[in-house]
Amino acid sequence: DAGITQSPRHKVTETGTPVTLRCHQTENHRYMYWYRQDPGHGLRLIHYSYGVKDTDKGEVSDGYSVSRSKTEDFLLTLESATSSQTSVYFCAISERQGTTEAFFGQGTRLTVV
Amino acid sequence: QKEVEQNSGPLSVPEGAIASLNCTYSDRGSQSFFWYRQYSGKSPELIMFIYSNGDKEDGRFTAQLNKASQYVSLLIRDSQPSDSATYLCAVNQGGKLIFGQGTELSVKP
Numbered sequence: 001d002a003g004i005t006q007s008p009r010h011k012v013t014e015t016g017t018p019v020t021l022r023c024h025q026t027e028n029h030r031y032m033y034w035y036r037q038d039p040g041h042g043l044r045l046i047h048y049s050y051g052v053k054d055t056d057k058g059e060v061s062d063g064y065s066v067s068r069s070k071t072e073d074f075l076l077t078l079e080s081a082t083s084s085q086t087s088v089y090f091c092a093i094s095e096r097q098g099t100t101e102a103f104f105g106q107g108t109r110l111t112v113v
Numbered sequence: 114q115k116e117v118e119q120n121s122g123p124l125s126v127p128e129g130a131i132a133s134l135n136c137t138y139s140d141r142g143s144q145s146f147f148w149y150r151q152y153s154g155k156s157p158e159l160i161m162f163i164y165s166n167g168d169k170e171d172g173r174f175t176a177q178l179n180k181a182s183q184y185v186s187l188l189i190r191d192s193q194p195s196d197s198a199t200y201l202c203a204v205n206q207g208g209k210l211i212f213g214q215g216t217e218l219s220v221k222p
Binding site (some may be wrong): 031034035040041042043044045048050056059060090092094099102104105106107 | 121133156157158159162180199201202208209210212213214215
């Protein structure tokens with residue numbers, strides 16, 4: 001299994017609070033991605049990173065920010081959590097840009113009440 | 114129009130039959146295509162990838178790519194109950210891996 005760990009695995013938070021999810025990899029892969037998965041929508045890209053301090057927006061980036069200060073860590077922050085951000089969040093990593101498979105973390109189930 | 118679209122299913126096939134899963138994409142510049150399988154409550158895992166027009170076979174799985182028509186498909190031969198899962202099509206578009214909404218497959222014994 002690819003060395004990719006998400007934390008926390010489960011979280012319940014209140015509306016309006018900031019939340020940070022962490023993705024940690026031990027594979028030294030350049031590319032890292034954050035997705036959310038909701039019924040009927042598949043996986044939707046939130047943000048991705050193509051190197052340290054290099055990030056870009058995905059399809060559903062509003063209300064989310066990311067940071068990557070070192071190769072192994074990619075943080076996703078919900079600046080002020082809303083109920084619409086209740087979802088399962090997946091981190092993925094890949095070695096090269098789109099020509100190799102992406103490996104996924106175990107997912108984080110986030111509930112905003 | 115979604116960038117990557119799949120027939121949403123659910124698709125139900127009897128054990129031993131061929132399951133056919135389809136995916137269309139909007140960006141003609143897309144170069145690489147992936148099929149992932151996701152069991153309920155688990156992470157997606159790669160089944161196959163394809164870059165060139167035509168067929169690519171791996172065991173019971175065959176991926177087919179037609180860039181002119183902008184579709185990619187996955188055939189599962191001799192379907193087994195253990196193949197019951199959601200199948201996700203993914204397309205690389207400018208470095209972003211974009212997924213379809215997934216097709217739920219149920220293989221009945």
